[in-house]
Amino acid sequence: MVRLMNEEDMRRALLRLSHQVLEKGVEVADLIIVGIQRRGVPLAKRMSKIIEELKGKKPGTGILDITLYRDDLTQIAYQPVVRSTHIPFSIDNKRVVLIDDVLYTGRTVRAAIDVLIDFGRPQKIELAVLIDRGHRELPIRADYVGKNVPTSSEEMVEVKVKEIDGRDEVLLLKKSEVDI
Amino acid sequence: MPEGLLIKGGRVLDPASNLDEICDVFIKEGKVRKIARNINLSYSELIDASDKIVIPGLIDMHVHLREPGREDEETIESGSRAAARGGFTTVCCMPNTDPPIDDPSLVKFIYEQAKNKGAVEILPIATISRRREGKELSPMGRLKKAGAIAFSDDGSWVTNSALMRRALEYVKMLNLPIISHCEDESLSAEGVMNEGYFSTVNGLAGIPREAEEVAIFRDLALAKMTDSSLHLAHVSTANSVRLIKKAKNMGIKVTAEVTPHHLTISDEGVTDFNTNTKVNPPFRGKEDIELLKESLRDNTIDVIATDHAPHTVEEKEKDYEEAPFGIIGLETALSLVLREVVEKKILSLMQAIAKLTVNPARILGIDRGEIREGVKANITIFDPGKVWLVREEEFLSQSSNSPFLGWKLPGKVEWTIIGGKVVYRSEK
Amino acid sequence: MNFNRKDLLGIESLSREEILFILETAKSFREVIDRPIKKVPTLRGKTVVNLFFESSTRTRMSFELAEKRLSADILNFSVSTSSSTKGETLLDTARNILAMKVDCFVLRHSTPGTPHLLAKELPVSIINAGDGAHEHPTQALLDLYTIREKKGKIEGLKIVIVGDISHSRVARSNIWGMCKLGAKVRVCGPPTLIPPLIEKMGVEVFYSLEDALTGADIVMMLRIQKERQNEGFLPSNSEYIDFFSLNEEKLNLAQPDVLVMHPGPVNRGVELPARIADGEKSIILDQVTNGVAVRMAVLYILLAKR
Numbered sequence: 001m002v003r004l005m006n007e008e009d010m011r012r013a014l015l016r017l018s019h020q021v022l023e024k025g026v027e028v029a030d031l032i033i034v035g036i037q038r039r040g041v042p043l044a045k046r047m048s049k050i051i052e053e054l055k056g057k058k059p060g061t062g063i064l065d066i067t068l069y070r071d072d073l074t075q076i077a078y079q080p081v082v083r084s085t086h087i088p089f090s091i092d093n094k095r096v097v098l099i100d101d102v103l104y105t106g107r108t109v110r111a112a113i114d115v116l117i118d119f120g121r122p123q124k125i126e127l128a129v130l131i132d133r134g135h136r137e138l139p140i141r142a143d144y145v146g147k148n149v150p151t152s153s154e155e156m157v158e159v160k161v162k163e164i165d166g167r168d169e170v171l172l173l174k175k176s177e178v179d180i
Numbered sequence: 181m182p183e184g185l186l187i188k189g190g191r192v193l194d195p196a197s198n199l200d201e202i203c204d205v206f207i208k209e210g211k212v213r214k215i216a217r218n219i220n221l222s223y224s225e226l227i228d229a230s231d232k233i234v235i236p237g238l239i240d241m242h243v244h245l246r247e248p249g250r251e252d253e254e255t256i257e258s259g260s261r262a263a264a265r266g267g268f269t270t271v272c273c274m275p276n277t278d279p280p281i282d283d284p285s286l287v288k289f290i291y292e293q294a295k296n297k298g299a300v301e302i303l304p305i306a307t308i309s310r311r312r313e314g315k316e317l318s319p320m321g322r323l324k325k326a327g328a329i330a331f332s333d334d335g336s337w338v339t340n341s342a343l344m345r346r347a348l349e350y351v352k353m354l355n356l357p358i359i360s361h362c363e364d365e366s367l368s369a370e371g372v373m374n375e376g377y378f379s380t381v382n383g384l385a386g387i388p389r390e391a392e393e394v395a396i397f398r399d400l401a402l403a404k405m406t407d408s409s410l411h412l413a414h415v416s417t418a419n420s421v422r423l424i425k426k427a428k429n430m431g432i433k434v435t436a437e438v439t440p441h442h443l444t445i446s447d448e449g450v451t452d453f454n455t456n457t458k459v460n461p462p463f464r465g466k467e468d469i470e471l472l473k474e475s476l477r478d479n480t481i482d483v484i485a486t487d488h489a490p491h492t493v494e495e496k497e498k499d500y501e502e503a504p505f506g507i508i509g510l511e512t513a514l515s516l517v518l519r520e521v522v523e524k525k526i527l528s529l530m531q532a533i534a535k536l537t538v539n540p541a542r543i544l545g546i547d548r549g550e551i552r553e554g555v556k557a558n559i560t561i562f563d564p565g566k567v568w569l570v571r572e573e574e575f576l577s578q579s580s581n582s583p584f585l586g587w588k589l590p591g592k593v594e595w596t597i598i599g600g601k602v603v604y605r606s607e608k
Numbered sequence: 609m610n611f612n613r614k615d616l617l618g619i620e621s622l623s624r625e626e627i628l629f630i631l632e633t634a635k636s637f638r639e640v641i642d643r644p645i646k647k648v649p650t651l652r653g654k655t656v657v658n659l660f661f662e663s664s665t666r667t668r669m670s671f672e673l674a675e676k677r678l679s680a681d682i683l684n685f686s687v688s689t690s691s692s693t694k695g696e697t698l699l700d701t702a703r704n705i706l707a708m709k710v711d712c713f714v715l716r717h718s719t720p721g722t723p724h725l726l727a728k729e730l731p732v733s734i735i736n737a738g739d740g741a742h743e744h745p746t747q748a749l750l751d752l753y754t755i756r757e758k759k760g761k762i763e764g765l766k767i768v769i770v771g772d773i774s775h776s777r778v779a780r781s782n783i784w785g786m787c788k789l790g791a792k793v794r795v796c797g798p799p800t801l802i803p804p805l806i807e808k809m810g811v812e813v814f815y816s817l818e819d820a821l822t823g824a825d826i827v828m829m830l831r832i833q834k835e836r837q838n839e840g841f842l843p844s845n846s847e848y849i850d851f852f853s854l855n856e857e858k859l860n861l862a863q864p865d866v867l868v869m870h871p872g873p874v875n876r877g878v879e880l881p882a883r884i885a886d887g888e889k890s891i892i893l894d895q896v897t898n899g900v901a902v903r904m905a906v907l908y909i910l911l912a913k914r
Contacts, residue, residue, distance in 0.1 A: 065636065068648040068678075073912045079610055082636040082908070118645040310843075317843040321851055346840050349799040353815030353851070406799075 001177055004149060004157070005170035010130070013146035014043065017128050018050040020144045021097055030123075031059040032096045036066065036112050037083040040100035042163040043130060047099060060094070062087035066111035091120040097144075101159035103129040106140030131170060133157045183224050184208040185600050190229025190561060194236060195534035196550040205234060207557040210599040215553060225602075227595060229561050235533050236551050237269025237558030237598065239540040240510065242334070242359075242413055242437060242485035245271075245302070247293065248286070249278025254490035254578045256290070257297040259510070262488070262577035264604035266510040267593035269558035270301040270548055275312070276335035282307040282318040284326035291327055299603045300596075301558070303329040303544070308347045308358060314338050317347060324354045329544055332359035334413055337395050339365070341402065348408040357409045357435075357543060362395035362420075363461070372501055374447040374462040382450065384500060387462050389417040396420050400427045403434055411543060412436040414487050416461035418471035425480040435543050437483040438472050440516035441509060445583060453500045456583040459489075460505035473526045476535065483543065484535040486513045490579035508577050512570060514562065515589035523590065529564075561595040568592045611909050615727040615734040618743035619784040627785060631753050634898070634905035640677065641901055650912050651680035655710040658684045659702065660737070661717040666872055667737055667747075670896070671714050674903035680911075683710065702726050712911055715739070733910040741775045747871055748781035750902040752789065754895050755826055758867055763790030766863075768820045769811075770852060771830030771879065772801045774841075778830060778871045783809050796820035797852060800841040817852050824862040828869040829854060829879040845878065854880050859889070867891050 005013065021031070028051060035044025041063045052058040065083040073080075098112050109127055116125060128144035133151040149172065151157060158171045185207040192215065193200050204219040205212060214221070245259040254262075256273075263271050273290065275281030281290065287304050294302035306328035310316045312335070320331060331351065337360065338344040344360075351358055368391040373379050375386025396412060400423060403410035415421060415436050427434050441459065446466050450457045457463060475481045489506025496503050517536065521527050527535075541549030548558060570587045572580045596604035609629050619627070640648055656675045660668055663686070675682050685705065696704075702713060712733040715723045720742035727734040738744040756762055767786055773779045773795045786793050787810040795806060796814040807813055814820035821827065832852075836842050859866065868880070868890045876882045884890060 068636070068640070068650040068908070068912075073650065076913065079909065079913060082633050084636060085639055114649070118647065119643060317840065319843040319847050321843070321847045325850075343840055346800045350843075352799040408799075 001174075002172040003169055004131070004172050005147065007168040010146075010168045010170065013130060014046055015050060017144045017146055018047050018054065021047070021126075021128065022051065022054065026095050028055050028057040028059050030094050032062060032089075032091055032094045032122075033059050034062040034064055034087065034096055034098050034112075034116070036064060036098060036100040036108060039159055039161050039164060040098075042161045043101060044099045047128070060089050062089075064112060064115050066108055066115060069111035069114045071107060071111065085115065087119055091116065091122045093121070093123045095124045095126070096122040097126045097128055099128040101130050101161075102157050103127070103132045103140075103142050103145075104135055104157075106136045106138040109140050110138050130159055131157050184213075184221060185225045185227065185557070185597070186219060186221070186223040187227045187229050187234055187559065187561065190232045190234035192234045192551060193530055193533055194551040195530050196236075196538040197552060198530070199551070200530055205551065205559065207559075207597075207600040210557060210601075212551055212553055212555055212557045215551065227561065231565070232561050232563050232594060233529070234551070234559060234561050236537040236549050237560050237596065238267045238514065238536045239544075239549055240268045240271045240486050240488070240513070240536075241411075241483060241540045241544065243271045243273050243488045243510065244276070244490065244506070245273040246277060246490060248289065253492055253495075255297075256293040256302060257299070258576065258578040259488070259490070260294070260297075260299040260302060261604075262508070262510040262575065264299045264596045265576045265593065265606075266512070267514050267560035267562060267596055268300060268510060269560065269596060269598045270303065270546070271510075272303045272305050272329055272544070274332060274334045275305050275307045276333075280307050280312040281305070281328075282310050282312065282323075284319070284322045287323055287326035287328050300598060303327075303546070305330045305332050305334075305359065307331065308333045308338055309343060312336060314340055314343060317343065317350060320347075320350055320354060324356055328356070329546070330357050330359050330411070332361065332413070334359060334361040337361055337363045337365065341398060344399065345402050345406060348402055348406040348410065352406070352408050355545070357411045359411045359413050360395075360399045361413050362392050362399060364391050364394045367391035367394065371462070372458060373450050374464050376447055376465060378447045378450060382453070387460070389419060389464065389468075392417055392461055393419045393423065396423050400424070400432055400434060403427070404430065404432045407433070409433045410435075414439050414442065414461055414485075415472070415481060416442050416464050416468065418468045421471050421475040421480055425475070425478070428480065435482045436480065437485040438476070438481050439487050439509060440484060440513045440520070441507060441583065443469060443472055443520045444516050449583070454583065455496045455498065455500055455503035456507055456581050456585070458500060458503055458505055459507055473521060473524075476521060477526055477531075482535070483540045484513070484517060485540065486510055488577075490577055491581045492579060496581045506581065508575070508579055508582050510577065511575060512582060512584050512589060514593060515568075515591045516584070518564065518591040519589060557597060557600040559595075559597040560593060561597075562591055562593045564591050566590070566592040614910070615723070615736075616745050616906055616910065617723050617727055617734065617736045619745050619748050619781045619788075620743065622788070624788045627749070627752065627788060630749055630902070630905055630909060631756060633909060634749070634753050634902045637904040637908070638898065638901040640904070641897065646677050647679060648677065649679045650908055651675070651678035653681075654712070654911055655681045655683060656712045656714060656907065656911075657705055657710050658682065659705075659713050659715045660684075660686045661698070661715075661722075662738065664716055664738070666896070667716065670899045671737065671903050673900050674907055677900070678904055678907055680907070698722060699725065699729055702730060706730055706732060712907070735906060735910065738777055741777050741780070743781045744777040745781050746899070746903050746906060747778050748785040749906070750895055750899040751782055751828070751869060751871070752785050753902050754869070754891055754898045755867075757894070757898065758891055759825065762786060765791045765825040766794065766823055767791050767826040767828065768794045768796055768814075768824045769828045769830065770796045770817060770820065770854070772832050772836060773797050773806065773830070774801045774803045775833070775836075776830050780809075782828065783811055787811070794820050794824070798842060798848065801836065817854075817858055818861055821858055821861045824866055826867050826869060827854065827859070827862060828871075830871065831873070831875055832878060849878060853878065854884055856884070859884065869895060872896065
């Protein structure tokens, strides 16, 4: 097991991502940050807060769950828990930044884009991730990346966040080491 | 101007409180105010009750007043006067009138008539089924709201067991009893007297005991099934009594009544085809009478009620098969009870009076049948020693169909008082 | 948790955890209903057959909407209750339809146990939409969901169910669910319409509406059918209304924040006056809305997996 990022690393990465999002010079009023369940949600909230501190105004913040849009429901044997989706405002003509902890095959992001399209017609959808570990199975790319980590399919990247796991860190584990 | 009625020096018997004392009763503003020896309060009316017995006004749970529909036989007015003469202060009238009491407006009619013309308190019983046809439930909830005190299809048995079941279930939410006339008419059929030796000798079709017993059994089973309150009218056979006793031991909520005439006359007494001996249920055998009396003692039978059933002279003047069933009973009831049950040492006077006062009151759930400070002053005073002759012209009932005409009976009611007012006073 | 069942046949056999799982899942679907595009692709390519042997407009519509919003394909099969078409038995009909490769049957039938028969014989999921007087699990689930949504919990609530309990599948399913989730349930109706020994299900029996309503948090009124008078259970409908109909005066005996429910359709003027059915204490329409979400959750849980 290797620790790829500690708490301070994560804080700086998120700060850098937030600056990068703002670099495009867009109005905060037209910006919406949407966290992908599960760990993208606290990251989205943190990014919104950082932007508020930087710009004095908070962007709209939403959360979405992709379970109902997964493409692999009939393949998996277990029952995925459906979590909340809450986007209580219009996303039409807005710039939506999706944020998730790890970008891997790209299927989660594909599903998230479909959820957003069912909510309205954003002007632009961008993707921010803390870790990009490669191995895309669909033509999906992240606009803002915290850290690129090349991995093998035998490995797992786990992001722990204080809000859910009690601590902030990013770990690289062998499949055998993973506690499900 | 002093007020109040003082009943002085009588032997006051109140079964509810087990009071048996020679003392005074003071009544004011319609209620019993004091029961004590030598009451020294001022009064406006005095009754010297020395050597008399002072008891709570009698209650008859089973009376036919024939109004509306057969005012030729009896009216609420005449029937209530007969009741007063018999020492009854409260009677429950059966709904098999014409039209039958199956509608709240008819219950109200009875109350109105009773208020305007009734000499005693009259409580209407309403039907179990619409039009007493035994097919559909009558609006029992609304009938209760209009003042019905119980439900009965008396005159007929509810043959449809499913309907009787629903009726027993339904009244649980109303807390009123169902009174059942137990007679399987397929068995009683054309019968006119008890089926036995005497019906054979008389050549008359008989009513077997089983006609009553089969029906009692079914009703007891349904009472058990529904855990509801059932009262059995005019029980007449030994086996009926045995069934009731067993049922009570099983905890079934059943109560039962017997008439004074069923304690007095047996089928042997159906002589010379006197239609005043034609009753339903019929006079049974001596063994039945014996067990009926015994059942009063062990409380298998809770109540004595007359089933006062007036018929005109013309109706009873027919032959034994054609004449209608029924005899009057209000004016001879107390005397027959004294003769058959008290003098024959089956029950003490106190126990006998209980069957006509506090017991029916409890079954009906009314605050009557007691002499107690604070209750309405319904009181009867009778002379236990007086023997009187039953004379047709003295009946206050409009009808005189009684098998006791010409009998000498013990005990005469001298005053009947309702709410402190004397509603009957016998002539000296 | 893992919901391992193939079918949803009733509430009696569900555990507390299974019920809560369905209610929690329904929350997400409740949100979908509020979106501008009320559709998710979750059951795309699955086929659900609505097999209704008893007429029902609202339950069928609710199921249909739930199925459509999950992007499933639907087949509606309504049969008149008088006879199976052309002498075909229920199982035959189902097997024939199954041969066309469908994934689920939603069955409503007037005889108890019919969904159980299909569940035993067929490999696909069976959802009981009402079997005679036995159970109506999705109704109870949407009722539980609605109560939880409004009151925040079920445990400890005093809930009164009023009406023809004897013939009601809604009552039975709700009693199971409410008791499992810790509510105090009272049933109230004329003695002729309370089934024997129902106390053993964990409820208190009342014949007086006033007594039953005292201190109640939720009042659920059931429909009374006209047939009951003809079948000898009641003297008349007017007498039923006298004793068991809700009005403001009686409702005042309950808690000040009492809520009124009804599985629908409401016999206005019989169980409820229009004033209360449309009043602020009524959550009858919420039940209807939540019904679609709960049915979506049930379909999702049973079908969206291998």
